[in-house]
Amino acid sequence: MKCLLCMVENETHSHLFFNCAYSRRLWERLKPMALLNSISNNWASIISGVTNRPAVNKIWSVIQRLVFGASIYFVWQERNMRYHQHKVREVDVLFDLIVETVRMKVRGLNLKSTNDVIKASGIWNFPISKNVKYQDTVKELNGLNFFNDDHS
Numbered sequence: 008m009k010c011l012l013c014m015v016e017n018e019t020h021s022h023l024f025f026n027c028a029y030s031r032r033l034w035e036r037l038k039p040m041a042l043l044n045s046i047s048n049n050w051a052s053i054i055s056g057v058t059n060r061p062a063v064n065k066i067w068s069v070i071q072r073l074v075f076g077a078s079i080y081f082v083w084q085e086r087n088m089r090y091h092q093h094k095v096r097e098v099d100v101l102f103d104l105i106v107e108t109v110r111m112k113v114r115g116l117n118l119k120s121t122n123d124v125i126k127a128s129g130i131w132n133f134p135i136s137k138n139v140k141y142q143d144t145v146k147e148l149n150g151l152n153f154f155n156d157d158h159s
């Protein structure tokens with residue numbers, strides 16, 4: 008069966024994710040936003056570069072998994088919509104849907120304002136509570152020992 012996204016090549020798993028001209032354009036727009044520039048468009052290298060890494064709760068690790076998961080979800084949904092409903096959406100439409108999905112999920116997290124979180128909030132445009140920032144600053148100041156006169 009021909010791929011419904013590009014209508015050129017045969018539909019295989021590795022073609023859809025993300026060697027297809029359509030899905031590759033999508034994935035390549037998302038990669039820099041997830042700091043995944045070093046990862047290719049090949050399924051096996053994405054798996055080893057994103058999901059086979061130890062699950063750490065660092066913001067970029069979370070964003071990379073969300074971007075990957077949402078990309079698979081929406082590419083497969085697009086393929087099925089074309090197959091069943093003959094509806095076609097442009098790459099830009101899927102891109103916006105994925106960005107909004109990831110943003111909504113990240114907004115739901117309870118994030119501390121680390122440098123990574125501040126950088127991610129700039130790229131993904133999610134708010135960091137000013138209150139949280141303030142609390143962290145107070146905690147940091149409380150952690151300093153102002154009464155230690157022993158500088159040896």
Ligand SMILES: [Zn+2]
Nearest residue numbers: 010012013027
């Ligand atoms: Zn294709």
